[in-house]
Amino acid sequence: xxxxxxxxxxxxxxxxxxxxxxxxxxxxxxxxxxxxxxxxxxxxxxxxxxxxxxxxxxxxxxxxxxxxxxxxxxxxxxxxxxxxxxxxxxxxxxxxxxxxxxxxxxxxxxxxxxxxxxxxxxxxxxxxxxxxxxxxxxxxxxxxxxxxxxxxxxxxxxxxxxxxxxxxxxxxxxxxxxxxxxxxxxxxxxxxxxxxxxxxxxxxxxxxxxxxxxxxxxxxxxxxxxxxxxxxxxxxxxxxxxxxxxxxxxxxxxxxxxxxxxxxxxxxxxxxxxxxxxxxxxxxxxxxxxxxxxxxxxxxxxxxxxxxxxxxxxxxxxxxxxxxxxxxxxxxxxxxxxxxxxxxxxxxxxxxxxxxxxxxxxxxxxxxxxxxxxxxxxxxxxxxxxxxxxxxxxxxxxxxxxxxxxxxxxxxxxxxxxxxxxxxxxxxxxxxxxxxxxxxxxxxxxxxxxxxxxxxxxxxxxxxxxxxxxxxxxxxxx
Amino acid sequence: xxxxxxxxxxxxxxxxxxxxxxxxxxxxxxxxxxxxxxxxxxxxxxxxxxxxxxxxxxxxxxxxxxxxxxxxxxxxxxxxxxxxxxxxxxxxxxxxxxxxxxxxxxxxxxxxxxxxxxxxxxxxxxxxxxxxxxxxxxxxxxxxxxxxxxxxxxxxxxxxxxxxxxxxxxxxxxxxxxxxxxxxxxxxxxxxxxxxxxxxxxxxxxxxxxxxxxxxxxxxxxxxxxxxxxxxxxxxxxxxxxxxxxxxxxxxxxxxxxxxxxxxxxxxxxxxxxxxxxxxxxxxxxxxxxxxxxxxxxxxxxxxxxxxxxxxxxxxxxxxxxxxxxxxxxxxxxxxxxxxxxxxxxxxxxxxxxxxxxxxxxxxxxxxxxxxxxxxxxxxxxxxxxxxxxxxxxxxxxxxxxxxxxxxxxxxxxxxxxxxxxxxxxxxxxxxxxxxxxxxxxxxxxxxxxxxxxxxxxxxxxxxxxxxxxxxxxxxxxxxxxxxxxxxxxxxxxxxxxxxx
Numbered sequence: 001x002x003x004x005x006x007x008x009x010x011x012x013x014x015x016x017x018x019x020x021x022x023x024x025x026x027x028x029x030x031x032x033x034x035x036x037x038x039x040x041x042x043x044x045x046x047x048x049x050x051x052x053x054x055x056x057x058x059x060x061x062x063x064x065x066x067x068x069x070x071x072x073x074x075x076x077x078x079x080x081x082x083x084x085x086x087x088x089x090x091x092x093x094x095x096x097x098x099x100x101x102x103x104x105x106x107x108x109x110x111x112x113x114x115x116x117x118x119x120x121x122x123x124x125x126x127x128x129x130x131x132x133x134x135x136x137x138x139x140x141x142x143x144x145x146x147x148x149x150x151x152x153x154x155x156x157x158x159x160x161x162x163x164x165x166x167x168x169x170x171x172x173x174x175x176x177x178x179x180x181x182x183x184x185x186x187x188x189x190x191x192x193x194x195x196x197x198x199x200x201x202x203x204x205x206x207x208x209x210x211x212x213x214x215x216x217x218x219x220x221x222x223x224x225x226x227x228x229x230x231x232x233x234x235x236x237x238x239x240x241x242x243x244x245x246x247x248x249x250x251x252x253x254x255x256x257x258x259x260x261x262x263x264x265x266x267x268x269x270x271x272x273x274x275x276x277x278x279x280x281x282x283x284x285x286x287x288x289x290x291x292x293x294x295x296x297x298x299x300x301x302x303x304x305x306x307x308x309x310x311x312x313x314x315x316x317x318x319x320x321x322x323x324x325x326x327x328x329x330x331x332x333x334x335x336x337x338x339x340x341x342x343x344x345x346x347x348x349x350x351x352x353x354x355x356x357x358x359x360x361x362x363x364x365x366x367x368x369x370x371x372x373x374x375x376x377x378x379x380x381x382x383x384x385x386x387x388x389x390x391x392x393x394x395x396x397x398x399x400x401x402x403x404x405x406x407x408x409x410x411x412x413x414x415x416x417x418x419x420x421x422x423x424x425x426x427x428x429x430x431x432x433x434x435x436x437x438x439x440x441x442x443x444x445x446x447x448x449x450x451x452x453x454x455x456x457x458x459x460x461x462x463x464x465x466x467x468x469x470x471x472x473x474x475x476x477x478x
Numbered sequence: 479x480x481x482x483x484x485x486x487x488x489x490x491x492x493x494x495x496x497x498x499x500x501x502x503x504x505x506x507x508x509x510x511x512x513x514x515x516x517x518x519x520x521x522x523x524x525x526x527x528x529x530x531x532x533x534x535x536x537x538x539x540x541x542x543x544x545x546x547x548x549x550x551x552x553x554x555x556x557x558x559x560x561x562x563x564x565x566x567x568x569x570x571x572x573x574x575x576x577x578x579x580x581x582x583x584x585x586x587x588x589x590x591x592x593x594x595x596x597x598x599x600x601x602x603x604x605x606x607x608x609x610x611x612x613x614x615x616x617x618x619x620x621x622x623x624x625x626x627x628x629x630x631x632x633x634x635x636x637x638x639x640x641x642x643x644x645x646x647x648x649x650x651x652x653x654x655x656x657x658x659x660x661x662x663x664x665x666x667x668x669x670x671x672x673x674x675x676x677x678x679x680x681x682x683x684x685x686x687x688x689x690x691x692x693x694x695x696x697x698x699x700x701x702x703x704x705x706x707x708x709x710x711x712x713x714x715x716x717x718x719x720x721x722x723x724x725x726x727x728x729x730x731x732x733x734x735x736x737x738x739x740x741x742x743x744x745x746x747x748x749x750x751x752x753x754x755x756x757x758x759x760x761x762x763x764x765x766x767x768x769x770x771x772x773x774x775x776x777x778x779x780x781x782x783x784x785x786x787x788x789x790x791x792x793x794x795x796x797x798x799x800x801x802x803x804x805x806x807x808x809x810x811x812x813x814x815x816x817x818x819x820x821x822x823x824x825x826x827x828x829x830x831x832x833x834x835x836x837x838x839x840x841x842x843x844x845x846x847x848x849x850x851x852x853x854x855x856x857x858x859x860x861x862x863x864x865x866x867x868x869x870x871x872x873x874x875x876x877x878x879x880x881x882x883x884x885x886x887x888x889x890x891x892x893x894x895x896x897x898x899x900x901x902x903x904x905x906x907x908x909x910x911x912x913x914x915x916x917x918x919x920x921x922x923x924x925x926x927x928x929x930x931x932x933x934x935x936x937x938x939x940x941x942x943x944x945x946x947x948x949x950x951x952x953x954x955x956x957x958x959x960x961x962x963x964x965x966x967x968x969x970x971x972x973x974x975x976x977x978x979x
Binding site: 382388408 | 543544545546547548610613614617618620621624625628629636639640643644647648651652654655658659661662
């Protein structure tokens with residue numbers, strides 16, 4: 001690869017993010033200023049988004065052999081960037097009240113975003129792994145960012161060990177695939193597989209190990225153990241980031257890789273993903289019922305939601321990719337909204353994670369409670385919300401390819417899911433107050449309220465009038 | 479446009495009522511009341527213009543694009559059946575607002591928001607002709623109803639609200655799967671992917687696929703109706719909800735299930751439904767008898783009335799699957815008269831609860847002397863519930879049984895026993911609540927002016943339906959006969975096909 005052949009404008013988003021994080025680092029070296037760094041972060045994210053909107057939306061090209069910048073990738077990159085923007089808006093108030101060294105967080109945030117953005121456009125094992133590691137390593141320190149909280153440290157260590165472990169699995173899997181196919185390029189592997197009638201054993205083992213590695217990052221059953229602990233221990237905005245940007249990037253990679261190599265020809269792969277999807281939907285939902293910690297509930301619910309996404313992934317085809325894209329938008333909006341509520345209600349000492357913290361919230365902070373109710377209803381897939389249309393899309397793609405079992409389990413999972421979403425909502429509406437002394441005393445920042453408000457409006461808008469978004473997705477996928 | 483107005487008035491009215499309650503809770507009550515009266519007058523206006531529908535089935539139609547890329551349109555249409563149901567919705571809606579005038583003192587704005595949105599969802603269900611939109615409204619009814627039960631209900635409200643929500647949501651999802659199944663089958667056969675009811679009507683599909691898809695629809699409707707053994711959410715929800723909640727549940731929400739059977743299950747899957755008919759009728763009879771016997775055993779007045787609903791709704795599924803015009807007319811009558819009479823009984827139970835703060839009928843008795851007006855009203859609706867000639871329910875049950883006799887004689891005999899059982903539980907209400915010795919230490923004043931304003935129109939309606947049922951039947955006649963004619967053709971066709979093979 002000769003550098004001169006790459007048009008510098010094409011890879012501008014990455015350069016932009018890297019430069020922004022470098023400038024942030026340098027400015028910290030000179031003088032710490034939370035507002036400045038925060039402003040820099042939001043402006044650079046906005047810049048990337050505007051670039052994607054203006055320049056990249058009709059521009060398709062590849063950077064051989066590492067990257068493919070197609071409509072799907074551009075769309076998801078835009079989504080990731082906007083999500084990070086929302087998260088950083090929520091983070092400002094959160095870290096302003098807490099940590100004395102809050103500036104480095106934004107460097108990590110930008111780098112993690114970069115990692116995720118690389119993941120969604122990579123078409124080569126090397127870029128895949130690079131993106132993944134940039135993402136993961138930033139996340140280790142983001143999870144453990146509030147050093148004074150023991151559980152934050154614990155979560156960080158847990159995430160470090162398990163994520164490193166899963167990376168090892170992924171690497172080994174990639175090596176095995178490479179040893180058989182002789183290529184680390186997705187298209188090279190596809191070429192090899194199209195000539196092969198059945199999957200060689202080494203290749204099977206390689207894919208198996210890769211699925212384990214990917215499964216860890218997605219947090220699907222049976223590789224989900226880290227999810228609740230990390231969600232619980234990490235600061236609320238970071239949890240939002242893990243739930244959305246980090247998982248979303250991986251989903252896109254999964255779709256891209258298996259669509260390109262046409263992995264659905266091989267029953268072994270389909271079977272293993274089917275089992276993973278069903279187990280995630282059922283176990284994720286079932287375990288969530290038993291939780292009394294809102295962050296853990298959302299963690300288990302995200303396990304189930306990844307199971308739902310796998311249904312559309314398995315359905316494949318044009319409709320499947322559309323469904324995944326739409327669902328990711330809905331899921332991102334909703335989850336950032338939900339964790340935004342958690343972070344806005346958190347005070348100096350701890351996050352608002354106990355279900356008792358939400359007792360009677362509707363009577364204390366009606367606006368926040370309404371937002372949270374809307375977000376939970378969207379997660380549950382109730383009409384008038386984006387979650388409904390998203391889930392509808394998933395079911396439609398599943399029914400289209402006649403994956404009746406998966407679709408049926410999805411329906412059952414949604415019903416089980418109702419139990420715990422409704423539990424939180426019912427708690428918020430429950431008036432019996434007695435825990436006044438225990439209640440958190442958060443400082444409400446206008447910027448958080450506005451962010452939440454915008455998120456809910458968008459979420460409702462896409463629920464009532466999804467046509468615009470659907471058209472846009474179809475445009476990008478052309 | 480008038481159909482859009484029906485829904486828009488309710489939804490916008492709900493939002494305004496919520497906002498205004500910050501300054502004045504009385505104002506939000508008036509806003510809800512006015513919104514419903516406006517709709518009611520509009521609906522009456524349509525009805526007076528077209529009392530008997532002869533030529534075209536559809537009185538008003540409206541269609542607009544919504545999500546064209548998925549084949550979803552915002553398509554509304556009104557025929558005789560929808561018109562009657564919409565009328566009933568607004569009629570009972572007015573009383574739901576009036577009955578909660580004093581009962582609801584907390585979060586008045588949010589209450590009226592939920593009330594109007596439930597009614598908007600119900601109205602939407604009755605007039606939509608797009609399956610996606612239908613599912614959408616089907617779910618829109620759910621959340622506000624959950625809040626109505628869960629926030630303003632009685633002591634065990636959380637459990638009841640939970641149960642209601644899970645039951646209806648689970649069955650609704652099965653319907654969603656069926657809707658999608660139908661959508662894709664139709665799309666593959668014809669090439670147009672659409673949720674439009676009229677286009678989906680004559681979708682060709684293999685018999686076993688039709689059977690499965692029908693079961694999905696059926697699941698949603700028989701849970702809502704409810705058919706024994708899927709009725710267990712109903713007594714809890716009814717007894718725990720506030721009076722307005724019970725009124726809407728019994729009077730309107732159950733009717734959406736019946737409406738779904740008539741509008742969707744029979745026309746979309748005529749042959750599969752015909753196969754199922756004997757079983758459905760059997761479950762109807764079981765529901766009639768089981769509901770009646772459990773009603774007799776209850777000591778909680780609202781629970782008792784709830785079980786009578788189970789029994790009465792048994793007649794609905796019994797009549798629907800009898801597959802003839804007579805029974806179907808009976809079913810439509812039953813939907814309306816049950817809405818009015820059972821709604822009235824719940825209102826009565828609510829007024830008694832406001833006075834003595836218990837629903838236990840063991841601690842009631844002798845109210846006739848203290849409150850003769852209430853007693854008279856109670857007597858009228860108890861008699862309506864047991865099917866006294868001259869009141870609406872008699873016409874409904876008589877027609878249903880008459881029609882069902884042509885379909886299945888043994889089951890009809892058993893169903894008729896249900897009418898006898900209705901006499902037993904109905905008279906028990908009368909005896910325990912209004913007759914006997916006055917034992918309560920509470921003061922029981924007679925109905926207030928507001929309560930009389932609620933009760934008297936309901937009495938007039940039920941008597942009018944009993945004496946002049948023809949006016950209602952004329953409205954639905956065209957719709958029902960059209961349905962059976964097309965079904966006749968289809969079943970003839972299939973017979974021919976089978977014969978030619």
